[in-house]
Amino acid sequence: MKRSLYILAYSAVLGTVCAALLTGVAGATAERREANQRADKIRNILSVLEIEYDENASPEQLDSLFAEAVEDKSSGDIELYKSKAGVNPNIVAVGFEGQGLWGPIKGYLAVDTKTRRVAGMTIYEQEETPGLGGEIGNPDFQGRFVGRRFVGPVGKAGIVIVREGAPVAENEIQGISGATVTSGKLQQIINQAIERLMEEMKANG
């Protein structure tokens, strides 16, 4: 009995000390970590909208560039951005996020609302299996979205991620072998954002 009590007390003290230490460090670095994450998000929006930026810019510099070059058209539950000096005024970046296989997947899809084609895709947060589903973070894979239509042949909104190497229709994108679940989830997440965007477009004419 005394022995178990000692074990309990020992675990409680060790647990508390470790937790206190981690909480302290997490609190102390929170601001910097958040700034880094925000900067990463901004980099993604800028690159998907094809706005040039300095790779080594500090989070503060990115903040001001973002305010200068990007028009934030987000409303309610949809994240929408437009380039202020963009060559093509029909391009908007729409944020997408949802649950992947292991964790959240978050990113941006740039689309031309007139031609209904994808102009770019980036992902700034994902925890998919490295080497398999994790390849969705790879620019090569993201490049496969460019130029594809986000409306199907019968007019239904949405993209389809198909098997790698399969013949592709206009709104189909080659997936990643060995990453069936991730591909399926990503398709679902992106299509939700596309549907939301279409509603928004209808509402605003």
Added chain:
Amino acid sequence: MGDGVWKQNPICVQMLGICSALAVTNKLANALVMSGALIFVLAGTGLFVSLLRTITPRRIRMIAEVAIIATFVILFDQFLKAYYYPMSRQLGPYVGLIITNCIVMARAEAFALQNKPIPAVLDGVANGLGYTFVLGTIAFFRELLGSGTVLGHTVLASEWYEPNQIMILAPGAFFALGFLIAIINAVSPSLREAQP
């Protein structure tokens, strides 16, 4: 102390921690940061496991070790996220996975639990250096042959050297580690016999 670096090298002789050794060695810089993280965790864990060795109840010692290891790993991870964000993105989940790196647990169980704090820290650092040596070597060759660069500086000019993509990809890691172990076994056959 020398044992951890060479005679009982954690990767080549004890065959521990191979997973991360294969995963983060496509660039030398990644490998070095990862090694730094492991040295930090090994030294910290060694110190605390050793300090607490007389008061830790035997039955829950492994849980206590994991708690200590996890604390140090998360500390390092937070530090990377705050100050070296791009590096933290490149290493992805592998820093967090140090928690399950067999080297750390093995050293805590096999050495720190039976020895005084200072030797325990030295043992941790020595094993960390052994890990660094292997990761550094593998990463050096993978980056050199795979991208023609060392620490991002071009060494093998693209005019006459065609980077061998496979060295960057996963199979390259297996080749490199296999060659390294083969060479080490060839130059010092005694290591093979020293294997447990």
